[in-house]
Amino acid sequence: MNPSVEDLIRERVYSCHNCRNQISRHDDIISKGFQSVKGRAFLFYEAKNVREGAEENKMLITGNYKVRDLYCNECGQLLGWKYIKAYNVTQKYKEGKVVLEKFKITPASS
Template identity: 55%
Template sequence: MASLAGPRVYSCSNCRNEVCLHDDVISKAFQGRNGRAFLFSHAMNIVVGPKEDRQLTTGLHTVADIYCRDCREVLGWKYERAYEETQRYKEGKFIFEKSKIVKENW
């Protein structure tokens, strides 16, 4: 018998709080602070920290760290503003560090 599969989600690797959906992955070719990272269009069950300007590999961006709502683990950041025209597609999107999330319901 086939089982009904729910949405494939990623959870916080620390407390297993669901934080993003696989369907919202834009790219898996990003670099985080500690290795590979994924760019997502949406996030859930997170807290967005204060905005700050950060010099990243692709130039200057205004970003805000994102934290798991339950355990407060830093999971990545949200792009608030991109100063270069070619990077504007990132605005409002989320970076999740691959090492900070785990697959659930796959």
């Protein structure tokens, strides 16, 4: 069966696994090779419909960062974090980007 024109133009997105609030676009994925304490995670250019927590310094797998936790603005679920500052020059590319934990998001179509 051939897909309809409507299916072809439908945008692939990721939503909060808890409430299905749209969080990010599939096209905004930079890497699927990230790791969080609880499992796999994806690095995105940006996230929408999220609330940022307070800035804090965290030691992560690849070094020390200033980050903000990201919460779904619909249900309050912790989804991941946003890199504010990377202290290691080789990790500067992460600044301003977001990491969403794979088990906290679900693929969907807009």
